[in-house]
Ligand SMILES: [Zn+2]
């Protein structure tokens with residue numbers, strides 16, 4: 001069983017996972033770029049019941065179906081969570097051991113930043129990936 005540990009920049013928000021991720025994907029949409037302040041959002045997707053979060057998390061609804069969770073003290077984005085499904089994506093940058101992150105897909109590549117060159121051979125989707 002894969003367990004992952006992570007948290008925000010200041011350490012006030014911590015999490016651990018209790019099961020393997022459903023997938024690990026990189027989203028290049030503009031909302032992720034703005035929310036994280038980075039060129040893309042690499043995130044590991046989990047069932048909500050497989051993630052334990054401690055500490056005070058603030059949330060922001062960046063779209064109708066998606067809430068972003070971040071530390072109100074240091075501002076680090078820790079997760080994104082759709083309201084229509086019991087899943088949450090943990091940001092790869094918040095992992096204690098980022099080497100545990102192994103992406104399997106890029107999506108929303110239509111809004112990918114131009115300097116980002118994808119040569120890892122992974123599937124790419126210009127918008128949302130097809131449902132699994
Ligand atoms: Zn923090």
Ligand SMILES: [Zn+2]
Pocket residue numbers: 027028029030031032033041108
């Ligand atoms: Zn996105």
